[in-house]
Each structure stands twice: as structure tokens, then as C-alpha cells.
Amino acid sequence: MAKISIMPREEKFFDLIEAGAANMVRTAEALKELVNDWRDIPEKFHKITELEHAGDSVTHQIIAMLHRSFVTPFDREDIALLAHSMDDVVDFIHSAADYMMLYKVGKPNDRVRELAEIILLGAKEVVAAAPKLRKKSGLKSLLEHCIEINRLENQADQAYRAALVELFEEHNIADVIKWREIYESMESATDRCEDVANVFEGVALKNA
Amino acid sequence: MAKISIMPREEKFFDLIEAGAANMVRTAEALKELVNDWRDIPEKFHKITELEHAGDSVTHQIIAMLHRSFVTPFDREDIALLAHSMDDVVDFIHSAADYMMLYKVGKPNDRVRELAEIILLGAKEVVAAAPKLRKKSGLKSLLEHCIEINRLENQADQAYRAALVELFEEHNIADVIKWREIYESMESATDRCEDVANVFEGVALKNA
Amino acid sequence: MAKISIMPREEKFFDLIEAGAANMVRTAEALKELVNDWRDIPEKFHKITELEHAGDSVTHQIIAMLHRSFVTPFDREDIALLAHSMDDVVDFIHSAADYMMLYKVGKPNDRVRELAEIILLGAKEVVAAAPKLRKKSGLKSLLEHCIEINRLENQADQAYRAALVELFEEHNIADVIKWREIYESMESATDRCEDVANVFEGVALKNA
Numbered sequence: 003m004a005k006i007s008i009m010p011r012e013e014k015f016f017d018l019i020e021a022g023a024a025n026m027v028r029t030a031e032a033l034k035e036l037v038n039d040w041r042d043i044p045e046k047f048h049k050i051t052e053l054e055h056a057g058d059s060v061t062h063q064i065i066a067m068l069h070r071s072f073v074t075p076f077d078r079e080d081i082a083l084l085a086h087s088m089d090d091v092v093d094f095i096h097s098a099a100d101y102m103m104l105y106k107v108g109k110p111n112d113r114v115r116e117l118a119e120i121i122l123l124g125a126k127e128v129v130a131a132a133p134k135l136r137k138k139s140g141l142k143s144l145l146e147h148c149i150e151i152n153r154l155e156n157q158a159d160q161a162y163r164a165a166l167v168e169l170f171e172e173h174n175i176a177d178v179i180k181w182r183e184i185y186e187s188m189e190s191a192t193d194r195c196e197d198v199a200n201v202f203e204g205v206a207l208k209n210a
Numbered sequence: 211m212a213k214i215s216i217m218p219r220e221e222k223f224f225d226l227i228e229a230g231a232a233n234m235v236r237t238a239e240a241l242k243e244l245v246n247d248w249r250d251i252p253e254k255f256h257k258i259t260e261l262e263h264a265g266d267s268v269t270h271q272i273i274a275m276l277h278r279s280f281v282t283p284f285d286r287e288d289i290a291l292l293a294h295s296m297d298d299v300v301d302f303i304h305s306a307a308d309y310m311m312l313y314k315v316g317k318p319n320d321r322v323r324e325l326a327e328i329i330l331l332g333a334k335e336v337v338a339a340a341p342k343l344r345k346k347s348g349l350k351s352l353l354e355h356c357i358e359i360n361r362l363e364n365q366a367d368q369a370y371r372a373a374l375v376e377l378f379e380e381h382n383i384a385d386v387i388k389w390r391e392i393y394e395s396m397e398s399a400t401d402r403c404e405d406v407a408n409v410f411e412g413v414a415l416k417n418a
Numbered sequence: 419m420a421k422i423s424i425m426p427r428e429e430k431f432f433d434l435i436e437a438g439a440a441n442m443v444r445t446a447e448a449l450k451e452l453v454n455d456w457r458d459i460p461e462k463f464h465k466i467t468e469l470e471h472a473g474d475s476v477t478h479q480i481i482a483m484l485h486r487s488f489v490t491p492f493d494r495e496d497i498a499l500l501a502h503s504m505d506d507v508v509d510f511i512h513s514a515a516d517y518m519m520l521y522k523v524g525k526p527n528d529r530v531r532e533l534a535e536i537i538l539l540g541a542k543e544v545v546a547a548a549p550k551l552r553k554k555s556g557l558k559s560l561l562e563h564c565i566e567i568n569r570l571e572n573q574a575d576q577a578y579r580a581a582l583v584e585l586f587e588e589h590n591i592a593d594v595i596k597w598r599e600i601y602e603s604m605e606s607a608t609d610r611c612e613d614v615a616n617v618f619e620g621v622a623l624k625n626a
Contacts, residue, residue: 068623069561078623086616097579104583145277163305166391167312175383175591179598182387183582200294207276207286353485371513374599375520383591390595408502415484415494 012075014067016136019081022060022088023125023132029053029092030122030191033099037110037118043103050099057092061085076135076205087197088128094191095121098184105180113165117188120158124195127151131202141206148206151199158192220283222275224344227289230268230296231333231340237261237300238330238399241307245318245326251311258307265300269293284343284413295405296336302399303329306392313388321373325396328366332403335359339410349414356414359407366400428491430483432552435497438476438504439541439548445469445508446538446607449515453526453534459519466515473508477501492551492621503613504544510607511537514600521596529581533604536574540611543567547618557622564622567615574608 032053036046064085068078075081102110131147134140165185169178240261244254272293276286283289310318339355342348373393377386448469452462480501484494491497518526547563550556581601585594 065619069558079620082616082619082623097575100579104579105586142277159305163308163312170313170384170388175387176586176594178384178387179591179594180586200290203273203290204287207290350485367513371516371520378521378592378596383595386592386595408498411481411498412495415498 011067011071011073015064015071015075015081016133018060018064018067019084019088019135020129020132022057022064022085023129025053025057025060026088026091026125027122027129029057029095030118030125033095034115034118034122036099036102037114040109047099047103050096054092054096057089061089076209080201080205084198084201087194087201090194091121091125091191091198094187094194098187098191101180101184101187105183107177107180107184111165111168113161113168114184114188116161117158117165117185117192120154120161121188121191121195124151124154124158124192127154128195128198131199135202135205138209141209144202144206148199148203151195155192155196158189162186162189219275219279219281223272223279223283223289224341226268226272226275227292227296227343228337228340230265230272230293231337233261233265233268234296234299234333235330235337237265237303238326238333241303242323242326242330244307244310245322248317255307255311258304262300262304265297269297284417288409288413292406292409295402295409298402299329299333299399299406302395302402306395306399309388309392309395313391315385315388315392319373319376321369321376322392322396324369325366325373325393325400328362328369329396329399329403332359332362332366332400335362336403336406339407343410343413346417349417352410352414356407356411359403363400363404366397370394370397427483427487427489431480431487431491431497432549434476434480434483435500435504435551436545436548438473438480438501439545441469441473441476442504442507442541443538443545445473445511446534446541449511450531450534450538452515452518453530456525463515463519466512470508470512473505477505492625496617496621500614500617503610503617506610507537507541507607507614510603510610514603514607517596517600517603521600523593523596523600527581527584529577529584530600530604532577533574533581533601533608536570536577537604537607537611540567540570540574540608543570544611544614547615551618551621554625557625560618560622564615564619567611571608571612574605578602578605 029050032046032050036043036050065082068074068081101107127147127150131144134144134147162185166182169181173181237258240254240258244251244258273290276282276289309315335355335358339352342352342355370393374390377389381389445466448462448466452459452466481498484490484497517523543563543566547560550560550563578601582598585597589597
């Protein structure tokens with residue numbers, strides 16, 4: 003705070019939002035690595051935990067800057083909501099991995115890999131969309147990313163249901179409950195990605 | 211968009227909101243038909259799926275019109291939230307029916323029929339409330355519908371809990387988990403109905 | 419309403435918010451008593467039900483006053499959201515107790531007591547934070563309570579996961595499902611406490 007910076011405050015908000023989005027992609031990639039190659043599990047889980055802490059730090063920086071800034075590039079509440087939603091995506095990814103550890107489940111199946119892929123695609127859409135907040139001219143094209151994130155959320159929802167049906171056919175009840183919890187966390191990660199998209203949509207609507 | 215219309219833009223928003231509400235009622239009626247008369251199941255499920263697509267189309271039209279309108283009858287974000295909440299009600303109804311198909315459950319019991327009835331009553335309140343958005347003089351009476359929707363949501367919540375208790379007494383664990391998922395989707399439909407009511411309440415509060 | 423009062427309207431809003439917060443603490447204390455001393459269960463549950471009704475009454479008073487007030491101390495929607503979130507905390511506490519009755523579960527374990535303690539601590543933070551809404555000079559220190567409520571929500575989340583793992587190790591599947599529902603309601607109570615904190619944060623942000 004004592005440091006003098008030539009970078010204007012508003013730019014710094016966008017930098018932090020983009021840093022949060024980039025951290026989402028890194029966490030989604032770490033989950034994909036974990037479920038696609040079920041080895042060195044403690045190390046991979048440790049990495050996801052570290053990325054979750056990094057995400058917390060970005061969120062705190064955004065909220066703290068909101069409190070010491072008189073001017074913000076768009077509505078304060080929307081910036082706060084965006085920060086919390088991105089944080090939630092990372093938390094749910096961590097939560098899914100955490101349940102895999104806690105329940106000592108075996109090797110993830112194709113459905114888990116499918117859900118991890120959808121989460122990563124959603125995070126990548128957020129990364130592609132975030133820089134478009136910087137300029138009024140970018141706001142229109144923001145909406146295409148929102149539509150794609152919505153489509154991915156629907157896809158995750160269908161994968162989740164198919165996964166549940168398969169669970170009942172192939173596993174005992176204890177495994178059904180355990181994996182259901184994991185699937186649910188993964189599906190929630192895409193839901194929160196949609197929350198991010200809804201903030202984007204709202205910002206585009208208000209500033210159109 | 212090239213078509214010249216004598217209908218003012220603002221009226222068109224209300225028309226679409228009412229179309230979305232009417233589609234909610236039709237979907238709730240289709241669910242009630244399905245669970246009350248457990249025959250011709252694929253046809254009835256197909257109808258619910260078609261209504262879900264019709265609902266998506268209304269939602270997209272509302273959001274698209276938000277983006278090309280300079281003036282909106284009430285806050286843009288509230289219109290978007292209303293559209294998404296109505297969409298969610300229909301999605302959860304579809305989701306409940308979808309689980310019934312996927313899990314190949316048997317004939318629905320009285321509790322399922324009770325929940326379907328509550329969802330329909332909630333949707334009918336939304337249909338009755340929506341036209342009151344058109345005039346400032348209607349906003350006060352909007353709140354009576356909100357109170358009724360809240361009451362119905364509480365009733366759904368109680369039916370959901372009673373249904374769970376009965377599940378444990380009468381079924382094996384696999385059925386408990388399957389029906390719980392169906393009950394949960396139905397209860398969520400009434401939760402989202404309450405989200406619609408909250409938007410109504412907010413609009414009435416802001417414009418009182 | 420016919421009564422003449424020297425107390426200005428705005429003060430009355432704060433009084434009601436503080437009454438709602440105090441009721442949250444009383445309900446959380448009643449839950450703690452229930453799970454720490456598993457005797458006189460019907461009486462203790464009855465007390466929680468009464469506190470839930472008292473909470474409903476405060477919520478209705480806040481919403482009703484919103485509708486007949488031209489001036490409000492902060493944004494109408496935020497006051498409504500705050501009232502509904504405090505109501506939800508109490509509802510989830512009641513819901514957890516209700517499931518314990520309905521499912522006729524045995525004596526609660528340490529994890530349940532841990533969750534009840536976290537809910538109470540969260541409610542106490544809300545009580546400590548609420549009076550700071552009254553003065554602009556208090557808004558900054560509001561955020562410290564929000565941070566603490568967030569921390570407690572994370573702690574509840576960890577307790578919830580640990581509780582689930584222990585459930586699988588120590589209980590049969592029917593008990594796993596029943597207790598999971600109870601844990602989930604308790605964890606949701608702390609989530610809604612975080613919603614309260616988010617409204618506080620938003621108010622502080624908008625009026626900073």
C-alpha cells in the first residue's frame with residue numbers, strides 16, 4: 003500500500019480477476035491429471051491443496067482492494083460475487099479430490115474423467131472471457147463464452163446422471179454413496195462456473 | 211428484428227415472462243399426469259422434455275432481448291434472474307422425471323403425487339402473479355402470491371421429510387437413494403419457485 | 419401502526435435485524451443443549467420449533483416494514499436478503515433437529531456436537547456484527563466478523579467431511595444416509611451464516 007505504482011487501480015482489479023481465472027484452470031488441470039493417471043496420488047492431491055490456497059489468496063486480495071478503492075471498474079458487489087464464485091469453483095474441485103482421498107476410493111472411472119474434462123473446459127472459457135471485461139467493446143463477445151459455459155454445465159449434469167445410474171448397476175451401496183458425493187462436488191464446480199458466467203452476463207447487460 | 215412492430219418493447223418483455231410462467235404450469239401439469247397415471251410413460255416423459263426445450267427457448271429470447279434493448283420495464287439483472295429461475299423450475303421438474311426413467315423406479319407413491327401437486331400450485335401462483343408486474347398498481351398484490359409461494363415451499367419441505375422417513379421404513383437402501391434423488395429434484399423445483407417469488411418481491415420493493 | 423413513536427423508522431429496522439440475530443443465537447444454543455445432553459428430547463425439540471416460529475415472525479415484520487417505508491437505512495433488497503438468510507440459518511438448525519426426531523437416531527456423536535458448537539459461534543459473530551450496521555464508522559470493523567464467519571464455515575465443512583468418513587467406518591448404510599442428512603442440514607446452517615456475512619460485506623462495500 004505504501005508502494006507507488008504507475009499502474010492504475012482499475013487495471014489491478016482486472017489483473018487479479020484474470021489471476022483468479024488462471025488459477026481455476028491450473029486447479030482443473032491438476033484434477034484432470036489426478037483422475038487420468040491414478041499414481042503419485044498424495045503429491046497430486048497436495049498440489050490441488052496448494053492451488054486452493056493460492057485461490058484463497060487471490061480472493062482475499064480482490065476483496066481487500068475493493069475496500070480501499072474509491073473507484074471500481076464495475077459494480078463492487080459484482081466484483082465480490084465474481085471473486086467468491088471463482089473461489090467456489092476451486093473449492094469444489096478440491097472437495098472432489100478430498101473425498102477421493104478420505105474415502106480411499108479406487109481408480110476413477112470414465113465418468114469421473116469426463117466430468118474433470120468438462121470442468122477444465124469451463125475454466126478455460128472463463129480464462130478466455132475475463133480479459134473482455136477490460137473494454138466496453140469486449141462485453142458483447144463475453145456472452146458467447148457465457149453460452150458455452152451454460153452448455154458445459156448441462157453436459158456435466160447429464161454426465162452426472164448417467165454416472166449415478168452406472169454406479170447402481172456396478173457397485174455396492176457404500177460405494178454408491180461415496181462416489182455420489184464426489185460426482186456431486188464435480189457437478190457443483192460446473193454450477194459455480196455458471197455463477198461466474200452469470201456475473202459476466204450481468205456486467206455485460208448493465209454496461210451494454 | 212427487421213420486422214416493424216407496433217407493440218412496444220416493454221410489453222414484449224412482459225409477454226415473454228408470462229409465456230415462461232405458462233410453460234412452467236404446463237410442465238408441472240405434465241409431471242402430475244405422469245405420476246398420477248403411471249402409463250404411456252415414454253410419451254409422457256417425451257412431452258416433459260419438449261416442454262423443457264420450449265422453456266429454454268423462452269429464456270433465450272428474454273436474455274437476447276435484454277441485450278438489444280436500451281429500455282427495460284424493470285432492472286435488467288432482475289429480468290435475467292427471473293428468466294433463469296423460471297428455467298430452473300422447469301429443469302428440476304424434468305430432472306425428477308428423468309431420474310424416474312433412468313432408475314427404472316416403479317409406480318410413484320402418494321408422497322410423489324403430493325409433491326407434484328405442490329409444484330403445480332406454485333407454478334399457478336407464478337402465472338397469477340406475473341401479469342401484475344405490468345402496472346405499478348399491481349405490485350402490492352404481487353406480494354400475496356409471494357407469501358403463498360413461500361407457504362407452498364414450506365409444505366413441500368415437510369412432504370419431502372415425511373417421504374424420506376417412509377422410504378426408510380418401506381424400501382431397501384438402493385431404492386432409498388434413488389427416490390431420495392427424485393424427491394430432492396421435486397423439492398428443488400419449489401425452491402426455485404421461491405426464487406421467482408423473491409425476484410417479484412424485490413421488484414415490488416424497489417418500485418413501491 | 420396507529421401508535422405514535424418517537425423512535426425513527428430507520429432505528430426500527432436495526433432493532434428487528436438485531437432481534438433476528440439474537441433469535442439465531444438462541445436457536446443455536448437450543449440445538450447445542452439438545453445434542454450435548456440427549457434427554458428431555460421432545461421438550462428441547464419443541465423449544466427449537468418455537469424459536470423457529472419466533473424467527474419467522476421477525477422476518478415477516480422486517481419484510482412488512484420494508485413495504486410501508488419510504489426510506490430504508492440501506493438497500494431494500496439487502497435488508498430483505500439479510501432477513502431471509504437469518505431465517506434460513508434458523509430453518510436449517512430446526513431441520514437438523516427435525517431429522518434427528520424423524521429418523522429416531524440415537525445419541526449424537528462428537529462430530530454433531532462440534533458442528534453445533536460451530537453454528538453457535540457463527541451466530542454469535544452475527545450478533546456481534548449486526549449493531550455495527552447502525553453507524554458508518556462501524557462498517558469497517560464489520561468485515562472482521564465476516565472473515566471469522568468465513569473461517570467458521572470452512573471449519574464446519576471440514577468437520578462435515580470427517581464426520582462422513584467416520585460414518586462409513588462405524589455405521590450401517592441406513593444410518594450413514596440418515597446422519598448424512600443431519601450433518602448436511604448443520605453444514606447448511608453455517609453456509610447461510612456466510613450468506614449473512616456476504617450481505618454485511620456488500621453493505622460495507624457499498625457504503626464505504
